[in-house]
Amino acid sequence: MPHVYILKCNDCSYYVGSTWNLERRLAQHNAGEGATYTRRRKPVELVWAQEHDRVDTAFALEQQIQGWSRAKREALIEGRLMDLPGLSEAKSRQIRS
Missing domain, CATH: 3.40.1440.10 (GIY-YIG endonuclease)
Structure with missing residues (x-):
């Protein structure tokens, strides 16, 4: 697999x-x-x-x-799956600023 x-x-x-x-x-x-x-x-x-x-x-x-940030990768590694969407939103907000 x-x-x-x-x-x-x-x-x-x-x-x-x-x-x-x-x-x-x-x-x-x-x-x-x-x-x-x-x-x-x-x-x-x-x-x-x-x-x-x-x-x-x-x-x-x-x-x-x-393509993910270090913070988002670490959330995945640590099993903090609920944090993933927020980490994406934070990054996209920075880009728009």
């Missing part, structure tokens, strides 16, 4: 990805075989993952989360 995941890198930044095999992909990131971004920031730690039935929905969510 496809997964969307968030890694916390050793510099405390976040990396968002998707994969068919979560365990293998995490091992690849930590072995320096993952994305260029994580190669320079390993070791990485899996902090959030979600399984999907379809690869297109997993990829769409990956793309969506990649």
Whole structure:
């Protein structure tokens, strides 16, 4: 099954990805075989993952989360799902100002 995941890198930044095999992909990131971004920031730690039935929905969510602010990603990681809409509204208000 496809997964969307968030890694916390050793510099405390976040990396968002998707994969068919979560365990293998995490091992690849930590072995320096993952994305260029994580190669320079390993070791990485899996902090959030979600399984999907379809690869297109997993990829769409990956793309969506990649566009999110750090605060919104942290709300997702911490399970504060009720905070997500407000974090989106706060960002859009800043853009309009």
